[in-house]
Each structure stands twice: as C-alpha cells, then as structure tokens.
Amino acid sequence: MTLAKPKVIPLVKPWLTEAEAKSAFDVVMSGQVLQGPKVASFEHSFSAYTGAPHALAVCNGTAAIILALMASGVRAGDVVLTVSHSYIATANAVRACGAEPILLDIEQDGFNLDCAQLEQLLESGCERRDGQLWYRDIERLAQFDQSPLHRVAAPIGRVAAILAVHQIGMPCDIVRICSIATQFNIPVIEDAACAVGSKIRIDGQWEPIGRPRGTAATFSFHPRKLITTGDGGMITTASPQMHEHMRLLRQHGMAGIPGSGALSDAHLITGFNYRLTDIQAAIGELQLSRLDEQISRRRELADVYRASLKVQDRFTVHAEPEDSYFNWQSLPIRFDPTRVDQGSLLEHLAKAGVMAKPGIMNAHQEPPYAGLWYLPNSERRKLDTVFVPLFHSMTTGDISRVVLALTSFV
Numbered sequence: 402m403t404l405a406k407p408k409v410i411p412l413v414k415p416w417l418t419e420a421e422a423k424s425a426f427d428v429v430m431s432g433q434v435l436q437g438p439k440v441a442s443f444e445h446s447f448s449a450y451t452g453a454p455h456a457l458a459v460c461n462g463t464a465a466i467i468l469a470l471m472a473s474g475v476r477a478g479d480v481v482l483t484v485s486h487s488y489i490a491t492a493n494a495v496r497a498c499g500a501e502p503i504l505l506d507i508e509q510d511g512f513n514l515d516c517a518q519l520e521q522l523l524e525s526g527c528e529r530r531d532g533q534l535w536y537r538d539i540e541r542l543a544q545f546d547q548s549p550l551h552r553v554a555a556p557i558g559r560v561a562a563i564l565a566v567h568q569i570g571m572p573c574d575i576v577r578i579c580s581i582a583t584q585f586n587i588p589v590i591e592d593a594a595c596a597v598g599s600k601i602r603i604d605g606q607w608e609p610i611g612r613p614r615g616t617a618a619t620f621s622f623h624p625r626k627l628i629t630t631g632d633g634g635m636i637t638t639a640s641p642q643m644h645e646h647m648r649l650l651r652q653h654g655m656a657g658i659p660g661s662g663a664l665s666d667a668h669l670i671t672g673f674n675y676r677l678t679d680i681q682a683a684i685g686e687l688q689l690s691r692l693d694e695q696i697s698r699r700r701e702l703a704d705v706y707r708a709s710l711k712v713q714d715r716f717t718v719h720a721e722p723e724d725s726y727f728n729w730q731s732l733p734i735r736f737d738p739t740r741v742d743q744g745s746l747l748e749h750l751a752k753a754g755v756m757a758k759p760g761i762m763n764a765h766q767e768p769p770y771a772g773l774w775y776l777p778n779s780e781r782r783k784l785d786t787v788f789v790p791l792f793h794s795m796t797t798g799d800i801s802r803v804v805l806a807l808t809s810f811v
Contacts, residue, residue, distance in 0.1 A: 407754030410799050414792040415629045416688075416695055424683040431679075436652070439679035443686040444635070450689060451611035453618070453637035455644035458677040458685075459651055462594045462621025465634035466494035468675065469617040470562060472646040473588040475500050478553035479561035480536045482522065483592075484514050485765040486779040487566045491592055492764040499549045500561060501542050504765050506776040512719075512733070512761065513573035514565055515778065520581050527560055527585075534560040534585055547769045563589045567596035567610055568761065570627075570730035571719075575614045576603060582615075589615030596620070597628055598696045600726035607726060611637045617647075622681075627695055627728055628688040630681035651675045695793050699729040705797055706732060706789075709804040715741060716807050719786075732791040733760070734807065738784045746787060746810055753806035760786035 428439055440458050448456035459465050475481060477499030483491055485504035495502040505522065506515050527534045539558030543550040550557050565578045575591060582589045593599075596610040597620050611618040617640075620626075622633035638644050649656060654672035707718040719733045736746075743759055750757045760783040765774040789803050 407802075409754045409756060410790045410795075410802060411792070412756040412758060412788065412790050413625050414794060415624050416691070416793040417629070417684075421684045421687055424687050425680050428680045428683045434679050436676040437679045439682040439686070440677050443677075443682035443689070446686050446689055447635050448637065450692070451609050451613075451618075451637050453612050454639050455637065455641065457636045457638075457644060457647050457651065458682060459634045459636065459675045460677055461632045462619060462623065462634040463490045463494050463497075464673070464675040465619035465621070465636045466491065466564070466590065466592060467497050468647045468650050468673075469590045469619050469636050469638075470494065470498050470500070470564070471650060472643045473562050473590060473616050475561040478550060478555075478557040479559045480539070480542075481562045481564050482519060482560065482587075483564035484566050484568075484779070485763045485770070485774060485776050486512065486761055486782060487568060487592070487764065488594075489762065489764050489767055489769075490594075491564060491566055492770060495564065496547075496549055496769075499553065501548050501550050502564075502764070502770075503536060503542075503560075504770065504774045504776065506778045507568075507782060509778050512568040512571055512782065514578065516574055516577045516581065519563070519578065523560070523581065523585050523587075534587065536560055542773065545773060560585070560587060563587055563615075564592055565589055565615065566592040566594075567599060569733065570595045570597075570599045570728040571721075572596065572599050572601045572610055572725050572727075575601065575610075579614050591615045591618035593618045594621035594623075594634075595626060595730040596728065597626065598692050598728040602724040602726070613637055613639070616640065617643060622685055625730070627692060627699075627730055628685055630677070630685040630688070633677050633681050633685060696728045698793050699791060700727070702791055702795055702800065703727075703729045703732060705800050706734075706791075706804070709800060710734075710807070713808050729791060731788050733786045734789050735786055738781075741810070743784055743787060746807075749810045750787075750789075750803075750806050753802070753809075755803050755806045756790060758788045760784060760788075 444456040475498045479500040481495045482503045486507045492502040536558040599610045600607045617638040620635040622630040650672045654668045654670035763779045764770045
C-alpha cells in the first residue's frame with residue numbers, strides 16, 4: 402500500500418478573491434484599460450496610505466528603482482552605494498542607468514545595510530573633487546566586462562546616490578542613513594519593494610515606510626508581495642519636481658499640452674514605456690484597502706511560529722526591534738550553520754510537504770558581479786537562514802506541520 406504524499410504547504414499564496422476578479426472584469430468591460438482613471442485613483446490611495454505627497458504607478462518594482470535613480474540625477478559613469486544582500490534587481494537597476502553599484506555588507510545580526518561601513522566608505526573610500534564626491538577604487542570596477550563603466554569615457558566614479566533596501570519588509574535604519582547622506586550631500590532612494598505597510602517609530606510616533614525619508618521610495622507588486630497586481634510598482638516622493646520628471650520618463654517623455662479645443666501630445670524628454678494598466682490598478686487599490694488586515698494576520702502567525710519554536714534551541718524567528726513594525730512579507734528562520742546544514746534542511750522540509758527557500762541571495766555571488774567584493778556578513782546570512790511558509794490564509798495547523806518538520810530534522 403502506497404502512502405499518500407502530504408499536502409504541500411506553499412511558501413506564499415497571494416490573497417486574491419472574487420472581488421479582485423470582479424474589479425478587473427469591470428475595467429475590461431469599461432474599455433479603458435491602460436493608465437487611466439483607475440491608475441490615478443490607485444496612486445491617490447497609495448499616497449494617502451503612506452503619507453507621501455506624490456505617488457507614481459509603474460509596470461514593476463525594477464522600473465520604479467530605475468526611474469527614481471534617474472530622476473535623482475544618476476547618470477552613466479556614476480556609482481551608487483547599496484547592499485549586495487538583496488534580490489539582484491537592486492544592483493541591476495543601477496546598471497540599467499549606466500552606473501555601477503558599490504556593494505556594501507549588511508549588519509552582523511540583521512538583513513539591512515551596515516551604516517558604520519557606509520559611513521567609513523564615504524569618509525575613507527571616496528574623495529572630494531570639484532565639489533563632488535568620487536569613489537577612489539573605480540579603475541578596478543571599470544575593468545570588469547559586465548560593468549557599464551568600461552563603456553563610459555572618463556571621468557567615472559561620481560558617487561550619485563545611496564540605494565537603501567528595507568529587506569523583506571524589515572525597515573533599515575533609514576534615519577541614520579539619511580543623516581549620513583546629508584553630510585555628504587548625496588540623495589537616498591529607498592528600495593521598499595517588500596516593505597509596504599511596514600513602519601518605523603520616530604520620536605514616539607509610528608511612520609509608514611514610503612513617506613519617504615529619502616528622496617523617493619520604490620515598491621513592488623510582485624505575487625510574493627503583500628499587495629500584488631500580477632506585477633507592478635509604485636514610487637513615492639515629496640518632491641513635485643521629481644514626481645513630474647518620473648511621470649515624463651514613465652511614458653516616453655509625453656506631456657499633454659492644451660491645444661485648440663483638444664489635448665495634443667508633446668514628447669519633451671527621452672523616456673520609456675513603464676506604464677501600469679487600469680486592470681492592475683483596480684486590483685491593487687482593492688488589495689491596498691485590505692493591507693492592514695493582512696499585516697495584522699501575518700503578525701499573529703509570526704507570533705505563533707515564535708511561540709512554537711521557543712521549546713527548542715536550534716531554530717529561531719528573527720527578532721523585531723522595538724522601533725520597527727514588520728509587515729512580515731517573509732518569515733526568516735535563523736540557525737547556526739555549524740549545527741544545521743541548509744541544503745539538507747531544505748530537502749527534509751520538501752519531503753515533509755513544506756515549501757521553503759534558502760536565505761536571500763547576494764548579488765556579488767552571482768556571475769554579473771562575481772569576484773568584485775567580499776562581504777562576510779552577507780555571505781553568512783545567506784547560509785544561516787531559510788524562509789518558511791507564511792500567508793494570510795495559513796492556519797495554525799499548517800504552522801504546526803512546519804514546526805514539526807523543522808524540529809524533526811536530524
């Protein structure tokens with residue numbers, strides 16, 4: 402007699418309902434499907450939710466980063482300081498601007514940018530020339546085949562921006578990062594792809610990620626995120642000039658100009674096709690209306706995981722600092738890699754019907770960036786973490802199965 406395989410618990414499961422299907426249907430039947438009134442309404446609602454004066458919807462989170470970098474003044478031959486410990490889109494967006502990412506390490510016991518290393522690099526790894534900051538070791542990067550720097554005439558290496566990541570919805574120390582950046586007159590872009598609904602506490606008051614603290618903040622609506630539109634993205638900013646620049650870049654530089662009784666099109670700058678559809682925006686606005694409910698549920702489930710794992714000493718849920726409010730976009734389980742082999746653990750979980758994935762990738766360990774950096778904390782974090790299932794419709798019974806699979810690992 403063959404035993405039935407256990408029902409698989411997925412790593413993620415988007416919270417999509419018939420209401421989303423109905424909202425998409427209504428837009429399809431309206432005939433207005435591309436960047437129309439639903440996109441404008443979604444932007445308005447997102448702006449209100451985050452407290453940002455301006456919000457701009459785009460086709461995906463990578464496009465959001467590219468537009469925010471370009472509108473902040475990043476140009477070919479520049480460098481942008483960011484982390485390696487992030488999905489490779491963070492680094493790739495920099496190269497898409499013709500610039501090169503300077504990849505920094507993360508905190509020893511966290512997932513976000515090490516502020517001390519950032520400050521040290523700016524003070525000793527860069528120099529002032531003609532009133533601007535330049536990266537000293539630029540020739541080493543320019544020799545790398547896949548870097549855009551070797552296709553740009555000198556001068557190269559101007560420090561154009563800091564791209565700070567709020568990794569897996571866990572806010573980085575954006576207040577300190579912005580303080581450091583201000584000393585060196587460098588704009589800060591927040592890669593908040595995973596962080597919609599997360600908060601930081603400043604002077605006793607909770608502030609949503611995306612207000613933003615930096616020049617702009619960018620979000621993703623990929624299916625693994627708490628808000629999904631299939632794919633999509635959003636940029637928030639407090640600057641009307643930057644918002645207008647990104648709005649032009651989003652759609653081939655096109656601006657409506659009043660003509661004789663009609664609206665004619667003029668294309669003022671070179672731009673892209675990074676538009677969001679009204680179909681997606683209708684779904685996104687509905688998802689946004691349920692975001693707080695979803696976060697509340699995820700936080701409850703994270704607490705169940707934490708309590709269930711308290712009785713053993715090999716696996717722990719990453720702690721939430723008192724001045725951070727996680728949306729728990731993903732649930733990282735930490736362990737000592739000298740006691741637990743990550744690959745064997747993932748294989749064991751798969752056999753138990755539990756989908757899981759290894760720790761966050763490091764761009765500097767992928768072929769396009771390999772051989773340029775040594776970042777010990779990032780490399781260690783990739784190996785001492787696995788991500789286990791967490792989604793809105795998950796039950797405490799599901800968590801019991803995941804915890805049993807973890808604790809039965811030998």
